[in-house]
Amino acid sequence: xxxxxxxxxxxFVTGANATYATEDRTDPLPGWVWAVWVPSWAWxxxxxxxxxxxxxxxxxxxxxxxxxxPVAIASAVVMGGVLTxxxxxxxxxxxxxxxxxxxxxxxxxxxxGS
Numbered sequence: 001x002x003x004x005x006x007x008x009x010x011x012f013v014t015g016a017n018a019t020y021a022t023e024d025r026t027d028p029l030p031g032w033v034w035a036v037w038v039p040s041w042a043w044x045x046x047x048x049x050x051x052x053x054x055x056x057x058x059x060x061x062x063x064x065x066x067x068x069x070p071v072a073i074a075s076a077v078v079m080g081g082v083l084t085x086x087x088x089x090x091x092x093x094x095x096x097x098x099x100x101x102x103x104x105x106x107x108x109x110x111x112x113g114s
Contacts, residue, residue, distance in 0.1 A: 008046035014038040041086050048079045 018035035022028045052075045056063060063069060 004046045004048075004050045006046075007042050011039040011042035011046060014042070041083055044079075044086065045083055048083070049076075052079065 014035045018032060021032035021035055056072055063072060
């Protein structure tokens with residue numbers, strides 16, 4: 001759960017950095033593409049395990065019985081697959097920056113590393 005919390009913190013920090021790097025500028029600051037790309041997948045990486053495994057381990061902090069272990073493994077595999085598809089497999093996806101003024105698209109940008 002600590003790792004998920006750190007990923008959510010990363011999403012907050014990079015989202016704020018992306019807003020600062022692109023807001024009211026004719027030429028965005030260096031690294032702004034990464035700053036926009038990271039929160040696009042970091043929210044799912046952080047919230048997915050918290051919501052899934054919190055429900056699976058409620059109320060005692062462990063799975064109700066060993067029969068639930070395949071459910072936990074399957075949910076981890078599904079989350080990993082979905083996050084891989086969202087974060088890496090679609091490099092031409094349109095990035096969206098959410099700031100205080102609402103959502104705005106960053107057109108013509110591909111994911112970093114592509």
